[in-house]
């Protein structure tokens with residue numbers, strides 16, 4: 373595997389992986405009969421989000437892991453994290469909720485550190501060592517990039533069938549029993565599930581499955597699977613605008629105002645542009661996109677590890693701070709395994 377030049381991959385929910393090699397060509401639309409990665413910022417403000425690779429191959433998740441099996445474990449030294457800026461934003465979020473501006477939003481905390489041994493590609497390689505239900509993704513340029521192992525799929529689209537999920541509500545695995553009946557977590561989840569069902573109900577026949585618990589080892593989440601038979605075929609970019617950000621990563625209700633406010637908070641807290649954004653791959657008419665969370669972003673040896681948490685009226689700062697730490701620790705565990 374070459375250390376230089378650009379590289380991208382996405383593990384898809386069906387177990388297959390598309391691995392693309394640069395140089396990549398940017399485009400405003402994907403090639404009908406080809407492959408293109410979808411690289412976008414959280415605010416969906418990039419006019420040419422499609423990246424057509426010079427070459428690509430299909431693998432499965434195990435084969436991808438094997439490609440990187442000789443890579444050493446990277447080592448990061450993490451700076452102490454200052455709770456002050458997040459606490460300030462949290463207070464502003466609560467004030468807006470009380471004022472009735474929105475019911476939920478998702479501020480982000482960013483832990484920063486230095487890669488002291490290994491290369492950025494070793495960070496990305498570590499992300500391939502987690503199997504299903506985590507999906508590994510990476511965008512690796514010469515001096516910068518990001519990579520993660522996410523449990524969240526924005527949607528998969530084949531012909532007129534769209535498959536998505538509501539994933540929200542978080543607890544430590546040991547708290548699973550009480551989590552299952554925790555009204556605050558259920559409410560947070562239901563904002564996401566109901567918003568997806570109503571946004572998709574306008575364009576097709578929606579089937580929502582039962583709410584289940586997704587077990588990620590140290591963490592658990594609520595997950596509701598959702599399937600849609602679309603009335604007409606739809607372009608990925610239009611579906612992305614309809615769905616992103618879901619209330620799992622964004623404000624509810626989502627209006628230009630509530631979204632702009634969250635983007636400003638994210639900037640203040642040093643959040644990378646692509647965190648929580650869709651990252652996807654178009655493959656000859658089929659499209660899969662994940663939500664870029666549970667990952668690391670780097671520029672040279674400077675590494676960022678962002679995590680977000682859903683805040684609603686009954687949220688408390690100490691509990692959210694703990695949840696953010698759990699999510700970051702889950703990523704650090706992946707880097708160390």
Ligand SMILES: C=C(O[C@@H]1C=C(C(=O)O)C=C[C@H]1O)C(=O)O
Pocket residue numbers: 478524539540541542560593620621665666678679680681682699
């Ligand atoms: C925002 C993150 O995760 C999202 C937020 C969740 C929550 O608030 O309970 C759960 C899963 C994800 O949809 C993250 O991992 O950083």
